[in-house]
Amino acid sequence: MSVMLRKGVAERLQKYLDEVGQSGIRVEVTVPDRPEYGDFSSTIAFVLKAQLQQAPRAIAEEIVARIDKRPFERVEVVGPGFINFFLKPETVQQALREILAREHEYGRLTLGEGKRAQVEFVSANPTGPLTIGHCRQAVLGDVISRLLENAGYDVTREYYYNDAGRQMKLLGESVKARYLEILGQPTPFPEEGYHGEYIYEIASKIQESCGAGWAEASIVQFKEFAEAELFTEIKRTLSRLFRMPPERVFDLYYNESWLYAESLSAIDRAIAPVTNAKLLQWLRELGLAYEKDGALWFKATVLGRPQDRVLVKSQTGEPTYRLPDMAYHANKLLRGFDLMVDIFGADHQETYQDVLAALRALWEGGKLPKERAPDKIRVLIHQWVNLLRGGQPVKMSKRMATFVTIDELIDEIKQTVELADADSQGEALREDFAVNVVRTFILMRSADSHVNFDLDLAKKQSKDNPVYYVMYAYTRIKSIFDKSGETLESVVSLESLDTQEELALIKKLDEFPQVVRDATEHLAPHFLSVYVHELAGLLHDFYEKHRVIVEANPERMQARLALVRAVQIVLERAFGLLGLKAPARM
RNA sequence: GCGCCCGUAGCUCAGUUGGACAGAGCAGCGGUUUCCUAAACCGCAGGCCGUGCGUUCGAAUCGCACCGGGCGCACCA
Structure with missing residues (x-):
């Protein structure tokens, strides 16, 4: 019998199908719930009923009579036509021998060999620390990347962020306002600015190193300083969660601004061949863009989407996030990946479909090469994690700074871990356990499920x-x-x-x-x-x-x-x- | 109103190409330790798999309708 016992059963059934000219039938072999139904079971006789015009029971009997039964203790036909296989102990023991021979190569796949994959996840704008809201997709993206690598893919872990957007500008304004406040020159705080304590920390850092020297500095300077600070923190947080050095948590941080610049270096242009302008031109040529009320619109409705969307704003002439999103994904396709995985939260449900619809239209319209089909992009949408504290859901807002960060979550759980022998390794072991708890809690659930993360339970009853x-x-x-x-x-x-x-x-x-x-x-x-x-x-x-x-x-x-x-x-x-x-x- | 996701044991959740009496952990009750760590194991109890109709030899699983919950439906990202 081959490496996999189930595969051995399936192969024998397949051989029978080939013999009776029914090779197209799908062979299904399951592990029954009850031991008296054997080690493996097949319902193939029910499926063959229609083709062979016979009673399933008779077909099952025929199959049992014809297949190679050497690996089995016995093969039984039960009820209306279930075929139950009972393995010989020697057959099972042989499987163990295979595992020991393959050692840590066991379970390695070949389906991605020679192929390149890209996984986009987290992609949060660096306007604050990563919160529980990001935790689920961070862990999902990390594990999916690991799975793809295990399958033989050359994987690029990628983080996309809108460094050209309004949110980043607000970040700069918020830091500048706090900085001036520290200098004793209070200024109005931006209406939709970021209120978190960490903004003060960044502002004081500037004050400590430059004194009042930045009083006349531009918003952009503040933005860039804050961005660098926050990215350092984000990488540090993810390095805890992913158990990797900070410099390895992502292979590429893809800047939205690359999609604007017309004069990038040759290397940069290689990963951003399609600019926003180029994408817009393509849409226009395909009749998928039009002007209305001073804005430029994407004609999504002709592609089956519920409504048209603005691509370029009337007031500022700047693109909305949708246009660079499309350009970014067109670039992904052109970069030649065999598989692209987008991991988004439930809030992206509506928007990613516009992006995919646009890509399909561009591809069908000949703007993208035939071999760069958009169906190489797979989107994984995950539902939210509902954090419970004292049995009550914790309402979180990034802007108002009422959030729980990933670091806080890990630290809180960490404090409660009990160890048999708390020696010099205690701190590291506690960290290991806390990260295990967080990851396991997320990874035990399907991405589709809305889960409750009961913080009290995770902390207090960690041994359970x-x-x-x-x-x-x-x-x-x-x-x-x-x-x-x-x-x-x-x-x-x-x-x-x-x-x-x-x-x-x-x-x-x-x-x-x-x-x-x-x-x-x-x-x-x-x-x-x-x-x-x-x-x-x-x-x-x-x-x-x-x-x-x-x-x-x-x-x-x-x-x-x-x-x-x-x-x-x-x-x-x-x-x-x-x-x-x-x-x-x- | 439209789109996507969910509704399975008291609680948190598995059950992915439909299969034979529906599973795990926690919580509850009762047992197991001269023996490799009892953070374990065994037993009991607990479910009309949101509701109804349909497709099928067969439905928690597929289709339709309804009920309930989450998210989205910006010239924010």
């Missing part, structure tokens, strides 16, 4: 968090190896692995590559999180019922060490993909 359950499985294995002093150098006999718990564990390990594949293809990290939780459960179950270190039976001990070693490998692989960090001890 699912992350502990999973980490504890890992440390139990670690502890076994420490205790036994074994290193598992040579190939051992696996024949003694025949109990229900042992076989169940191996079968679960066998699912790993498929789970990784599903998580990657569906851009759904939570598939993997849920899997890890289930695997940990089976390890605990096994651990409670069987001892690994059994000196009286060296062969059995070696086999069980091999088994838990394989669990350890898969957990390490999964942790790597999910960005979790396992403690050596708990």
Whole structure:
């Protein structure tokens, strides 16, 4: 049997289909809920009913009679036509051998080999610290990037921000106002300015290094100073959350201003070949732009969208955010990626569809090369995280500075982590755990679900968090190896692995590559999180019922060490993909 | 009003190409430790899978309608 047990079953059914000339039928093999239905089950007989004009039960009997049954203890037809497969223990043991042979290559995919992918996420304008609102997509984007890398893609992690926009101007004005206030020259604070304490901190920093020297400085100077300060902080925050050096959290920070400049260097122009002006010209040529009330509009309605949108404002002649968004995405296509993933919050639901509609029209209208099809862009929309404190939702506004930052969240959880031995490593272990908790909380849920993050629960009852359950499985294995002093150098006999718990564990390990594949293809990290939780459960179950270190039976001990070693490998692989960090001890 | 997402156990959520009596964690009740860390394990209890109609041999899963919640529908991003 091949690497994957399920695949082996599927291959045998496929062979049968080929023989009866039904190769087009999709082979479905599932793991039944109940053990008496076998290790795997197929409903293929129901699907074939229509084609073969026979009763499903008879078809199932025919299939069972014809396929290669060597890997199976038995194959049964049950009820109206379910085919249930019961694996021989040797077959299952063989799967374990494959995992041990592949080691940390196990679960690596090839679907992205030789291809380039780009993942855009966070993309917050640097007008303040990152908040819980950004946390979900930061973690999702990080894990999706890791999954794509695991699949063989050359991945560019990208952060786009509107440095040319009104919000950044307001930031500059806010800092300048605070700066003058510190100098004792109070000026009116911008009506929609940023009220956060951090604005004062930035202003004092300027005052400390330049004194009153910036009193006549331009808004742009203040903006640029603040932007640099805030970006440093953002990178530092993400480096905690992603567990990477700050300089590696993103590969590219894409500035909106690149889409305006007509005189960029050759290198810059290579990643921004399409300017706003160029995009506008294309839309005009395709009859998708028109003037009304002094503004320039995008004719979205002819593309099936609910309403037309302004691209260039009447009063200032500046583009709205929509035009550079379109240009940015046209540039992404031209940069030659095979896959582009946009990760947006639910508030982008409406707007990204305009961008995609425009790109499709440009592509169909011949403005973009045939091989740069917009369907290479996949958009992942996630719902909001509702933060609960004292059972009440926390209302957040960035402008009014009533938000909880990612750093505050991690720090709050960190304080409550209890450790078995708080030695010199205590601080680092606490940080590891807090980040694990935050990431796990997000990664266990599908992006589609509106989740509640109960801060009190995450803090006060941190030992009950699912992350502990999973980490504890890992440390139990670690502890076994420490205790036994074994290193598992040579190939051992696996024949003694025949109990229900042992076989169940191996079968679960066998699912790993498929789970990784599903998580990657569906851009759904939570598939993997849920899997890890289930695997940990089976390890605990096994651990409670069987001892690994059994000196009286060296062969059995070696086999069980091999088994838990394989669990350890898969957990390490999964942790790597999910960005979790396992403690050596708990 | 229009668009997208959600509604599954007391709570937080899985259940992704429709399959056999619906799952996990937490909370509740009752057990398990001379033995590799009990942050674990075992058992009990808990659900008309928002409601109704439809498609199907078969629906939590697909379609339609309705009810309830979130987000959006700016010449802000």
